[in-house]
């Protein structure tokens with residue numbers, strides 16, 4: 001992996017290293033069981049074919065990469081900056097019997113080690129809150145996708161309507177930090193980090209601004225769908241010519 005690493009990159013590395021081995025179990029619990037459904041909604045937007053190669057950025061332990069390979073029978077390359085998350089991912093890929101179709105590599109989203117237009121599609125999940133410059137990163141992601149290829153993102157969202165917003169505030173403000181502190185090593189930090197991180201991201205990058213950044217990166221027909229009363233969002237579009 002190239003040497004350039006920002007303070008934000010390092011903070012993300014420190015956040016995920018201690019939780020890598022228990023990530024899948026507790027991420028599901030802390031999303032109140034919604035995570036798998038959200039990932040399915042993301043994967044459906046990719047519309048890959050068996051001959052395609054899809055890049056999954058911030059692949060972590062490979063949950064989306066595995067789903068893509070199973071759903072489409074395509075090849076998947078997953079990249080992540082965390083050696084610990086990738087080690088767990090490789091174990092899961094092998095256990096799923098997908099070592100021939102899913103390859104995991106260490107790389108940062110800001111500096112992908114691939115030629116322009118190398119991939120037929122691209123996914124990224126819970127990534128943009130961890131990069132310094134989401135617009136610049138979107139350019140880098142889009143660069144690796146061939147014209148006509150799908151780009152799709154899954155991210156946590158802040159519910160806009162009061163009936164969902166109030167329980168969300170209570171959950172990320174109290175429930176999540178408390179649950180994190182009760183679980184295991186490293187999860188207390190994740191539990192108290194998530195709410196402010198999600199809120200801060202969407203304050204800086206409201207959906208219309210983010211959609212503009214996708215378009216500036218050369219992605220057209222950008223659409224978004226809220227999931228679970230606005231607790232998450234899937235955004236997708238098609239790489240232009």
Ligand SMILES: C[S@@+](CC[C@H](N)C(=O)[O-])C[C@H]1O[C@@H](n2cnc3c(N)ncnc32)[C@H](O)[C@@H]1O
Pocket residue numbers: 009012013016027057058059060061062063064079080081082085107108109110124125126127130131
């Ligand atoms: C919340 S996890 C999501 C993992 C996976 N996409 C999933 O759905 O479970 C966020 C991942 O982003 C990775 N990450 C954070 N910043 C990154 C960057 N700049 N480049 C690549 N990966 C990054 C972390 O190491 C972590 O594995």
